[in-house]
Amino acid sequence: MFKITKLNAWIEDKRILEDINLEVRPGEIVLIAGPNGSGKTTLARAILNDPKIKKEGKIILGEKDITNLPTHEISKYIYLAFQYPPDIEFLLTKDFLKEMGISDEIYSLFDYLSLPKDILDRGLLTGFSGGERKKFEILLSLLKDYNVYIFDEPDSGLDSESISKLSKILVDLKNKGKCIIVISHISRLFIDIKPDRVYIIERGRIKKVGGYELLKDVEKYEV
């Protein structure tokens, strides 16, 4: 069980999140939706303990209080697929993957997600198109076993074939009993799957919590 209790967050003295309460049980897919600038990405990054974000509150995974653990410790349990992963020219993608301890099985996944293999010799995320970045983040989620998966806007910029593949991946993780959080404001992703719970965030506060009937509301935020 993944639980966030009374989370407040600030970036440079500006309050971004206020009294966030959220929980995800094993095998649940939770959708977090809201307009741009409502704090969704800050929430995701705060869970991973981004040093730029000052927080108060508790983040608990099972029995463990992970609120203030160093980022790379938290990364053992929680995977975050970034909305905008930064490009890092001076790390070769292949060196990065090797350091992450990933073996050659990754190549089959490249094909599955239609990622060109030449990215291995490129700088990490350098020169990747928007779609390639999203696919790369999805790819990395499949390479290790985590307890919690957070996908921040994984569908924007993806073609429909990739979106249906993503849906399959989410269902697969759900069946494995993982806790899944999807941040999205496009409901296309949820044609095949129904989120177990929907949280609507506006201006840093949770405005509504409900079941998949709230998906109609999510359409409001579609850009």
Added chain:
Amino acid sequence: MDQLVEFFRNYFPKSFDGYPIKRIDLSVVDNKVNLDVSSNSINIFNIKLSGRSNIIMSLNDLKKSLIYLDLEVIEGSEASFIVYGKVSSDIYLGISSSLSKESKLSIEEKLYIEGKMVNIAKIIIPKGSVGSYAVLDQKIVSYGESLFINLPILIIKEPKCKAEHLSKKIRLDEDQLFYLKSKGMSDDGIKKVLERYFTTL
């Protein structure tokens, strides 16, 4: 030796007095050469480059040394010079290169600096070198108590040519570090991967 002192000027290290001097004169024609640099020495290379030629030099594991290269690119030739590696001690690197008519030179430097380095990379395009093209690309990262003094120099006396250089000293910023850590890399792991970029070709 006077030539060296003149080239390095106020950066010429007095502590190298008495160091052995190694001189190598090379003529590289349509070939690829890996330069062998000696530690604790003054290494002087006089290289004439013709045809399509490449010179590679690694600074990995090099102990205190001064390296001076005089590169002459012959008419109509296309040459490249790559120097890369981790600098852990005191390294003085001077490159004086000159082009000629219709010649091309590309100099690439990939340096990971933990020690002290003085790097003077000079490209001269003399009058008459019509149609020549020179590029200098430097990528540098530094760690710890390092000192890096870099002078990438361009001297262009011929209007009908093209020359450019790009010199970048980078560091991983907060966003990049957060990304890497969120993917499970430790500080050591990050340093290791960064190092690999600079210490391999």
Added chain:
Amino acid sequence: MKYERVLRGDLNEDLIGKIHSILEEPEWLLEYRLKGLEYFKKLRNPDWGPNLSEIDFKKIAYFASPLIVPRPVRWEELPEFIKEVYIKLGLTKEYVERYLGGAVLQFDSSPVFKKVREYLESLGVIFMPLSEAVKDYSGLIKKYFSKIVSYSDNKYAALNTAVWSGGIFIYVPKNVKVDIPLHAYFRINLENVGQFERTLIVVEENSEVTYVEGCSAPILSASPLHAAVVEAYVHKNAKVNYITLQNWSKNVYNLPTKRAFVEEGGKINWISVELGGKVSMLYPSAILKDNAVAEIYGISFAKKNQIFDTGGKLYLNGKNARGIINSIGIVMDEGSKVTHRIDVFINKGSKNSKVFSSCRSLLINGETESFPRFHVEEEDSYYNNESKTDILDEERFFYLEARGFDRSRALRMAVLGYFEDLLDKVPDIYKLEIKRVVEVDIEKYGSVG
């Protein structure tokens, strides 16, 4: 030009003493002058850069008084941003011309300047010649004078410290944003600017000021040497824009020293347009503390054997310090040269500092060089330097001419296009003047060439 008094000849303590007494300065300045003399004699010309050995120090008039000998100025000659200021202050064209167009004027009492001065006084801003200001504000000036550019800095800063006269003092108190650009136009007629001007600008916390030096019209100078010193002290979160339009006549060696000390969160913008002179060596610089920013922009336009050796210097001594140096040179013909010279010191402790520098030359003919130097002691720093040459050769001219542009127009388009992105950084009101200045210069060149 008629002067009451001219001092030339051997530069010695006697001559310095005379300058000091003619100006009736406070005592403490004499000490600086003598130190300046000492270092001028001690220091040598730099062993790099253009050849300065032809400067004949015996021919130089070290002091000439009075400095103000006006010539009539027509409304049309004034730059847009000056006209705007006069208009804003409620002065009409006729009024301005009546008083700027007179034969002999005491500018102090000129009604035009009075208006400007009244407005500035209402803000608490001091704007007056430094020679006068040292009498009225001795204590204030003593705090800053020669503290940023010392007499030991270089031979010509030493010379300036010894014989300076003329130049401006600007003081802006806390929390004041001066919304009109200050310009020497308000003070003196530019045709007779002193060769050894000394300018001191002090801007207190949170304040802002813009100063424009020079003008578009070519200035005929009898003196072969101009060695000004500009010191700017930018207090916390304050901002200074210093814009120079240099168009000295062909015989001049232009060797100014310009430096700013920028406190936490402060910002300095140096913008220089160099068109005139025989040899120009100019490296506006900045010393930066935490969160301070310096932007140094320069355009030089070398023709008819002119040599411009220019760029900038940055000393980063604080966290999050930022610097931009953007140097553009246009070299028109054989015998002319533009040298970009940049010095960046990223000192230990300047965590998260960043420098972006760019040296570009458009070579139509002649030579160009680029000498960037980076001295980096802090690992947590970033710099990005780009040096590039572009050519505008016969083939490109032919292409443009085939598209219907005559040579002069083609040249103008190419040159203006070349520094378009640099111009973007300049406040709008000066863009026009800078463009105009460059266009006139190209036209002049084009019509003769």
